[in-house]
Amino acid sequence: MIRVVVCGIAGRMGQRLGNLILDSDDLQLVGATERPGHDAQGRDAGDVLGRSSTKVLITEVIPVADADVAIAFTAPASTLADARACAAAGVAMVVGTTGFSADELTEFKATVAAVPCVFAPNFSTAMNVLFKLVEEAARILGDDYDIEVLEAHHRHKVDAPSGTAIRLAQGAAAGLQRNLDDVVVHGRQGVTGERTRKEIGMHAMRLGDVAGDHSVFYGAPGEFLELRHHATSRDAFALGALRAARFVAAAKPGLYDMGDVLAL
Ligand code: NAD
Numbered sequence: 132m133i134r135v136v137v138c139g140i141a142g143r144m145g146q147r148l149g150n151l152i153l154d155s156d157d158l159q160l161v162g163a164t165e166r167p168g169h170d171a172q173g174r175d176a177g178d179v180l181g182r183s184s185t186k187v188l189i190t191e192v193i194p195v196a197d198a199d200v201a202i203a204f205t206a207p208a209s210t211l212a213d214a215r216a217c218a219a220a221g222v223a224m225v226v227g228t229t230g231f232s233a234d235e236l237t238e239f240k241a242t243v244a245a246v247p248c249v250f251a252p253n254f255s256t257a258m259n260v261l262f263k264l265v266e267e268a269a270r271i272l273g274d275d276y277d278i279e280v281l282e283a284h285h286r287h288k289v290d291a292p293s294g295t296a297i298r299l300a301q302g303a304a305a306g307l308q309r310n311l312d313d314v315v316v317h318g319r320q321g322v323t324g325e326r327t328r329k330e331i332g333m334h335a336m337r338l339g340d341v342a343g344d345h346s347v348f349y350g351a352p353g354e355f356l357e358l359r360h361h362a363t364s365r366d367a368f369a370l371g372a373l374r375a376a377r378f379v380a381a382a383k384p385g386l387y388d389m390g391d392v393l394a395l
Contacts, residue, residue: 133380136162136201141171144204147369162194195220207231218245223379226250230290247382251389252294254371269306276349283336283344291335
């Protein structure tokens with residue numbers, strides 16, 4: 132059995148991860164955390180997952196002593212703290228948290244390099260196939276096609292554009308040998324002038340309970356192509372994260388992404 136801690140177990144992803152771990156044959160829930168002051172503190176994880184007792188109590192500090200893997204879909208500051216604890220204790224990590232600042236990202240990557248860690252902006256298998264297709268389509272279509280990225284997420288999401296949208300745009304830019312930071316345009320408003328040929332537009336919608344919807348458009352006179360991924364539930368990400376947990380449990384220390392897990 133692979134012994135797993137779920138960080139942020141009362142969250143949207145945490146709840147799906149917890150339930151899928153309890154339903155699996157080879158993963159064992161041995162710890163669960165929540166933020167200080169959360170009403171789940173001290174309760175049995177089964178309570179917040181709508182299950183019978185798991186005998187795992189929810190704690191503020193990540194319980195690394197008996198864990199093989201910690202899975203974190205929380206917030207940048209708490210994931211950084213968890214990374215320090217896991218690196219010190221030799222516990223592997225699977226991290227889906229998005230919205231790191233540039234400084235936080237540098238520190239996070241340096242910290243988790245000491246243990247096996249899969250860090251990915253999107254754990255869905257199909258999305259990782261799309262990452263490859265987007266770059267290839269940009270390369271084939273070339274500079275004649277305008278590229279725009281559109282994403283939609285639920286109303287509670289706090290960062291924009293999504294980590295996945297950024298990764299898609301980076302892939303399209305790479306296919307055209309452009310640096311995304313040099314060509315990205317976020318939204319448009321007012322008299323913007325004509326679109327420049329090389330810019331890549333990014334747009335974020337926030338509405339309802341959308342689990343994640345991403346499109347990359349390639350447009351030229353007379354046509355446009357849309358490559359789209361639609362997550363119908365968070366299980367797309369949670370199942371991928373559990374696949375990554377099985378991968379890191381047997382991997383050497385280092386930073387991996389879902390492409391490594393899926394051998395793409
Ligand atoms: P959420 O707000 O529902 O859940 C986050 C949980 O983390 C909350 O329960 C919160 O209380 C908890 N938390 C915050 N600080 C904590 C701390 N110090 N210790 C322990 N727990 C703490 O959010 P969500 O929709 O589950 O998403 C969480 C993160 O995962 C976001 O950054 C989101 O963008 C990202 N995400 C990534 C993927 C992916 O495939 N990579 C998919 C979905 C969501």
